[in-house]
Amino acid sequence: MGQVDLSTPLKGLDKGKAGEKLIKFWQELTAFGKVGLVILLFMIILAVGAPYFTWLPHDTSSGPPLVPPGGEHLMGTDELGVDLWSQISFGARVSLLVGLGTALLAGLGGGILGIWGGYKGGLAERILMRVIDIMIVMPDLPVMVILAAFFGSSLTNIIMVLALFSWSHPARIVRSQVMALKEQGYVQMAKSYGAGDFYIIFRHLLPELIPILAVSMVRLSGMAIVTEAGLSFLGLGDPTSRSWGLIINHALNFSGIYFTPFWKWWLLYPWLFLTLLITGLALFGRDLERIADPRILKGRY
Amino acid sequence: MELANKNSRIFEYLLTFVVIITINFFLPRMMPGDPFLHLSGAAGEEVWAFTAEQREYFTEYYGLDRPLPEQYARYVAGLFQGDMGFSYYYREDVSSIILRRLPWTLFMVVGAVILSLVIGIMAGIFSAWHRESWKDKFLYLFMVIFSEIPAFLLGIVLLIALAAGLGLFPLSGARSHFAGYMGWEGIKDVLHHGALPIITLALARAGGIFMLVRNTCTTVLGKDYIRTARAKGLTERRIRYRHVLKNALLPLITRVALQIGAMVGGAVLVENVFAYPGLGLLMREAVFVRDYPLLQGIFLVLAFGVLGANLLADLLYRFLDPRIKVENVD
Numbered sequence: 001m002g003q004v005d006l007s008t009p010l011k012g013l014d015k016g017k018a019g020e021k022l023i024k025f026w027q028e029l030t031a032f033g034k035v036g037l038v039i040l041l042f043m044i045i046l047a048v049g050a051p052y053f054t055w056l057p058h059d060t061s062s063g064p065p066l067v068p069p070g071g072e073h074l075m076g077t078d079e080l081g082v083d084l085w086s087q088i089s090f091g092a093r094v095s096l097l098v099g100l101g102t103a104l105l106a107g108l109g110g111g112i113l114g115i116w117g118g119y120k121g122g123l124a125e126r127i128l129m130r131v132i133d134i135m136i137v138m139p140d141l142p143v144m145v146i147l148a149a150f151f152g153s154s155l156t157n158i159i160m161v162l163a164l165f166s167w168s169h170p171a172r173i174v175r176s177q178v179m180a181l182k183e184q185g186y187v188q189m190a191k192s193y194g195a196g197d198f199y200i201i202f203r204h205l206l207p208e209l210i211p212i213l214a215v216s217m218v219r220l221s222g223m224a225i226v227t228e229a230g231l232s233f234l235g236l237g238d239p240t241s242r243s244w245g246l247i248i249n250h251a252l253n254f255s256g257i258y259f260t261p262f263w264k265w266w267l268l269y270p271w272l273f274l275t276l277l278i279t280g281l282a283l284f285g286r287d288l289e290r291i292a293d294p295r296i297l298k299g300r301y
Numbered sequence: 302m303e304l305a306n307k308n309s310r311i312f313e314y315l316l317t318f319v320v321i322i323t324i325n326f327f328l329p330r331m332m333p334g335d336p337f338l339h340l341s342g343a344a345g346e347e348v349w350a351f352t353a354e355q356r357e358y359f360t361e362y363y364g365l366d367r368p369l370p371e372q373y374a375r376y377v378a379g380l381f382q383g384d385m386g387f388s389y390y391y392r393e394d395v396s397s398i399i400l401r402r403l404p405w406t407l408f409m410v411v412g413a414v415i416l417s418l419v420i421g422i423m424a425g426i427f428s429a430w431h432r433e434s435w436k437d438k439f440l441y442l443f444m445v446i447f448s449e450i451p452a453f454l455l456g457i458v459l460l461i462a463l464a465a466g467l468g469l470f471p472l473s474g475a476r477s478h479f480a481g482y483m484g485w486e487g488i489k490d491v492l493h494h495g496a497l498p499i500i501t502l503a504l505a506r507a508g509g510i511f512m513l514v515r516n517t518c519t520t521v522l523g524k525d526y527i528r529t530a531r532a533k534g535l536t537e538r539r540i541r542y543r544h545v546l547k548n549a550l551l552p553l554i555t556r557v558a559l560q561i562g563a564m565v566g567g568a569v570l571v572e573n574v575f576a577y578p579g580l581g582l583l584m585r586e587a588v589f590v591r592d593y594p595l596l597q598g599i600f601l602v603l604a605f606g607v608l609g610a611n612l613l614a615d616l617l618y619r620f621l622d623p624r625i626k627v628e629n630v631d
Contacts, residue, residue, distance in 0.1 A: 032445070134317045136559070137611050141566030142584070142603045143324075149588050149596055150328050226451045230570050233453060234585050248457070252574075258465035258472065267457065275454055282449035 033287025039280025043273075047092035058086035058242065069265050076265035078247070079254060084265060087242055088273055094155070094243035095277060098228040099221030101159040102166060107217040110167035111209065114174025115201060119182065128175065135168040141230060148236040155238040158231065162224045170216040174209055181205055215288045222281035229274055244270040314612050321604045325597050326376050330369075362386055362594070385601065386594030390587070395598035399580065403602065405475050406579030408495060410568050413502035414557060420507040425514025425549075426541050432519055441515075448508020453570035456501040460574060463497065470497045473576035498575045502567055506560060513556050517549040551622055558614030562607045569603075 029037065046053065056062040056072070061081035069076040075084040117128030147161045181187060187204050195203075231237055232245025239246070247270040257263050367375075379385075385395035424444065428437045447455070464470045471477070475494045482490045521527065522545060530540050572581030580599050587595040 130313065130316065133313055134320055137314075137317055137562065137608055138321070139562040139565045139603055139607045141569055142600050145569070145584060145588065146328065146596055146600045149591070150331075150593070230451065230453060230566070233570060234573060234588065236588060252457075258461055263461060267461075271454060271457060275450055278451065278454075279446060279449045283445070286445075 028291055029284075029287050030290075032283040036280040036282070036284030036287065039276055040284055043092055043096065043277050043280070046089055047096045050086075050089040050093060054083070054086040054089050056083035056086050058083065058090040062086075066262050066266070068261070075269045078250065078266055084247075084269055087247060088244065088269055091242055091244045091247065091270065092273070092277075094238075094241045095225050095228065095274070098155070098159055098162070098243075099225045099281070102162040102224035103217040103221040105159065105163035106167040106220050107170050107213055109163065110170030110172075110216075111174050111213050113167065114171040115178055115205065115209070117171070118175035118178030119197070119201065119205070121179075125175070125179075128171065132168045132172055135165065138165065140165050141227065144227060144231060145234060145236060148231055153231065153236045153238055155241050158228055158238065159224075162227055166220050166223060169220065170213055173212055173216055177209060177212060178205060181208055211292050215285065215292045218281065218285040218288055222278060222285060225274075225281070226278055229278075244274045248274070310615060314608060317608055318605075321601065321608070322377060322380065323373075325601055326373055328597065329593060330372075358387065358389075380601075385598035388587075388592050388595040388598075390590045390592040390595070395595050398583070398595065399598055399602055402578060402580050402583050405577060406565075406568055406572070406581065407606075408491075409498050409502065409572070409577065409579060410561075410564055412495060412499040413506065413564065413568070414561075416499055416503035417507040417510055418553075418557070420503060421510025422514050422546065422549075422553075424507070425511045426518055426545060428511070428515045429518035429522060429545075430541065432522075440511075444508045444511045447504055448506075448512070450505065451570070452502050452505035452567035453574050455505050456498070456571045456574035459497055459501055470494075475578050495577075498568075498571050498577050501571050501574070502564065505567060506564060509560060510553065510556060513552055514549050517552060518545050521545050521548045551618065554614050554618050554621070558611050561610040561614075565603055565607055 026034070026037075050058075059082070061077075062083050063073060063077050063081050065077060065079050065081040067073050067077045067081075069084075073083050073085070075088065077083055078087070113128060117125040143165060144161050148158065151157050151161075181204070187200060190200055190204060228237065228243065229245030229248070232243050233249050233252075235249055237243055237246045237249070248267060251257055251263065251267040251270070254260075254262065254266075257267065383396050385399070387393070388395050388398055391398055424440055428440050431437045460472070464472045471494050475491065476482075476487075477490050477494075527540065527544060530544050535544075568579070569581030569584055571577070572579045573585050576582060580603060584596065584599045586592075587599065
């Protein structure tokens with residue numbers, strides 16, 4: 001372990017087990033999935049490295065308003081003269097944070113509830129299923145609009161509300177998987193040898209559940225990003241966050257923008273990045289579902 | 302599932318109904334502090350100034366000086382009489398404002414459901430028929446991408462390209478102002494205004510229906526009775542739309558019902574893209590001026606609409622599927 005050659009990490013990765021797995025994973029993806037993954041990676045790099053890729057402030061004016069793209073302003077400026085490229089780079093952080101935060105919260109919460117319901121069975125499971133059924137017929141967006149309007153629309157609030165209304169998907173998938181696994185011979189055997197509930201859950205169930213949970217979380221993050229953009233578009237986004245949806249909201253609020261050339265950058269670029277990210281995530285998620293287990297996840301969303 | 306019988310389904314809908322009403326009841330009461338502080342305007346928002354008379358109305362309406370169960374009973378009793386409170390911004394009963402706007406949203410959602418079904422079914426059967434050929438692959442790619450783009454983002458493109466760019470459709474609204482069209486002219490005007498919002502919403506939703514029809518039909522096309530139908534010399538058209546479609550119908554109903562919630566959410570956003578005067582646009586206006594009673598009323602109506610559509614789909618499914626009467630299929 002002492003002498004790791006850092007200068008050729010790629011070569012090392014090729015030979016390593018993790019590298020092989022990654023390559024195998026890549027080969028298993030369809031063309032759609034590959035495109036999706038590349039887009040996703042690009043967005044992550046953009047979000048993490050936002051300060052390095054931009055040279056103008058993203059929250060204050062740095063030039064005349066509504067300058068077309070070119071020169072110092074790669075993507076032009078908005079009505080306050082704020083550089084759009086900087087806004088878009090930093091906006092990627094908001095979108096990805098919302099996606100990741102919601103997916104983690106809802107995935108973890110839904111996962112725990114699903115395991116609890118599926119493993120315990122009986123009353124616990126029935127209550128869980130009833131609640132999930134209620135969540136499914138609840139129209140998400142109107143609920144979120146009203147919650148955001150009442151409780152204020154800070155980024156934390158939005159993530160919490162999104163998680164509150166998306167945990168039912170992972171919970172349902174995990175529950176049905178746990179119920180199937182519970183009856184498996186090796187789990188029954190472990191139980192007959194006197195294994196405790198926690199041992200069985202962590203040792204036998206969790207390894208099987210993590211892949212399907214991860215797939216569900218990719219899907220969740222996509223939905224969360226779409227919904228955050230929708231809320232921002234309605235004017236309910238975090239006003240301090242400058243997300244892509246909020247840029248679109250500002251642009252559309254500019255009266256007569258369709259008859260000015262301004263939409264060619266002010267509206268186009270945030271639209272393009274948002275659409276790219278959402279489509280990329282969806283294509284990647286769709287492919288992951290296919291790989292993970294076509295029977296479990298088919299037709300869920 | 303042994304519980305999936307008729308009574309438990311109805312119980313479930315009732316429960317959901319109660320949950321929605323309860324959420325709506327507790328929302329203004331759950332806010333930190335007095336609902337008043339918030340009704341009087343959050344910091345930094347466009348504040349609607351509340352007069353003493355309005356404050357009195359809110360205390361009276363929310364019944365804040367009474368015990369909670371009594372407040373709840375009063376709230377529910379009021380709802381059953383159609384009392385959703387009073388909008389201070391519009392100076393009108395919430396229920397009458399909503400009733401005026403509801404037809405537009407209904408028109409849009411129903412239109413979009415029908416159009417998305419037509420597009421999805423035709424394309425799905427076509428794709429299944431030409432499975433694995435370039436026609437199928439091209440259609441599949443097209444539909445996958447369209448189904449992933451949210452309706453409001455799609456709407457912005459259609460608005461710029463078809464309405465602002467080519468001038469084929471009006472930019473906003475549901476009717477021409479001051480034209481006073483009557484009869485056939487009026488219907489044409491409404492359709493012309495409604496076309497883009499409906500197409501947007503339908504396109505965004507057709508993908509899911511397309512996938513479902515394509516998959517079901519591929520399975521059905523391999524069945525013996527299709528071969529029999531062919532052997533009988535039936536026309537291709539008759540096989541496609543009678544024999545194949547019939548078998549794809551049941552999962553389709555479930556699918557549409559599950560999508561209604563997302564469809565209504567999409568409609569709220571799409572209405573705002575096209576300034577279409579339905580409940581979605583009203584919702585944004587209510588958010589903007591912090592008209593909470595109005596906002597809650599819209600939420601209730603939308604939630605009940607989605608619930609009702611699901612119940613309807615459930616009943617329709619029961620009616621159409623002969624198997625369900627004998628045994629319960631999950």
